[in-house]
Amino acid sequence: MSTATDYAQAGELKFGQVGIANLRVRTLDVAQLVTEMRERIQRAPNLFSRAAIVLDFGGLSHPPTHASAQALVDGLRSAGVLPVAVAYGTKEIDALSQQLGLPLLAKFRAQYERSEPSAPAAGLQPATTQAAASPAVATPAPATAGSSAPGLIQTTPVRSGQQVYAEQRDLTVLTTVGAGAEVLADGSIHIYGALRGRALAGAQGNMEARIFCREFHAELVSVAGQYKVLEDIPAELRGKPVQVWLEHGQIKLVAMD
Template sequence: MTSASIGALEPVAEIKFGQVGLANLKLKRLDPEGLAAELREKVASAEKLFLRTPVVLDLSHLSALPDVETVRDLFERIRASGMLPVGLSYGTSENEALSQALGVPVFAKFRAAYERDSEAAPVSRETPRPPSRAPAAAPTPVERATPPPPSASAPTSGLLHDQPVRSGQQVYARGRDLILNALVGNGAEVIADGSIHVYGALRGRALAGAQGDERARIYCQEFHAELVSIAGHYRVFEDIPADLRGKPVQVWLDGDKLLLKKM
C-alpha cells in the first residue's frame, strides 16, 4: 500500500475547540473534496451542534502553506457545509500575509489542547451569551475504566456558582476549577481551565481543561450533558452509553481517549 493510499484512509481534518466554543479545524492534508464531504456529514449528523459553528482554519500541519485561492476555496467549502469560517489559526508571518489577502484575522492564541497560555491570570467571569456550538474530531467509541487519582498539581481553589445556569448563559472559571451547586440547563455552557464539579443535573455543555490541562475532570450528579470536553477532546450526548444517562458520572482524559464512569 502506498503512502498516498494510507493517507486516504485517515480523516482529512481534526476539529478541536477553545473555551468559548470557537472551533479549530486542523487540516491534516490538502483534500478539499474530502474535507467538504466530512463537514457535510458532521453537520447532517448533529445540526444543532455544527450548523453555523464559527471555524478557525489551522494550516500549520500541512507540509506547505496553500496559496490564497486554494484557502479561499477551502473557506467556501466550509461555508457550504453550514459552518462559518472566521479566520486562520497561528500567527506566523506567512499566515499573516495570507490572512491579509483573505481579509480575515489570525487567531494566534487559540486555546486548544496543544497550545497553552501560561500567562493567564486566575480571574473569572460570568457572561450571558447565545448558545455556542462546538464541533470536534470524528467520534470514536467511548471507553469506561477505573480513573487514576487526580493530579496533586490540579487547581485547588475554585469559582463557586450557586445559581442555575440557564440556556444562553456561560460561566467560565479562568485558571481554576468551577463548582456549580445548581443545574446546568439545556443550551447553557460551563467552562473551566481546571475541573468542573456539578452538584446537580448537567444538561448543557461542560468544557474542562479549557487551556489544555489534560488532568482536568468533570464530575456531575445527574448526567444529561449535550457535550463534555476535556482539553479539546469531546463527546456528545448521542455517543454516551445509555446506562450512564441520568447517573452520577465522572469524565477524564487518558491520552486521546475521553473516559466516563459512574461514581
C-alpha cells in the same frame, strides 16, 4: 440656549471569553475536510450547525494558496459552518487572511490546545472509545496541575447562551447547566445538578482534569480537547451521576452509582 451634546456610544465593544471552534488543517484535502465537517454536523446539528470556525493552517508545512484556501472556506460554508477568521500570524498567513477577507487572530489558540510548542495540536478531537464498563475505574479527582488559585464556585444556574470559564482553576457548579449553556475550566469541573449543556475540562490541555456531574444529559463533554457528543454516549448513562476523564489519551465515561 445650546443643546448638550450626547456622547453616549451607540454600541459598546467588549472583549471576553468566546466559545469558538478551531479547525486545525493537517492535510489540505478540501473534499475530505468538507465531508468530515458535514458528518460532524449530521451527528450533532445543535452543536456544529452554523458554528463559528477559525481556520488554523499551522499544521501544514507550507501555507495554502489563495485558491485552495478559498475553496476550503466556500466548502465549509456549504457544509454548514461559518469560517470567521484565520489563526496564527506568520507573514504568509497574514497575506492569505487579507486575500480571503478574514481577520487574522495572531494570538489565537484553541481553548483545548496545549500551550507547549512541541505538543500535538488539539482542537476538538472526537473520541472513538466507548464508555468504561466498570465503575471500579473511577477514582477521586486529582489536584489540578498548575492550579494555584482557589476553585471558582457558580451558585446560580448556567442558562442557555451563557458561558462560565474558570481560568487556571477548577469549577464547581452548585446547580444546573442548561441546554445551550457552556462551562469551561482549565482544571476539573464538578456539577451538583443536571448537566444539559456543554462541559469542557482541561481547557488548556490538562489531561488530568475530570468532569463530575450528578445528572448527565450533556450535549458535549470534553477533556483536554478530546470530546464526545450526546449522540455518541451510551443511553444507559443518561440521567445518571457520571465521571468523565482521559485514559491513554482517550475519553472515558462511567456511571458513579
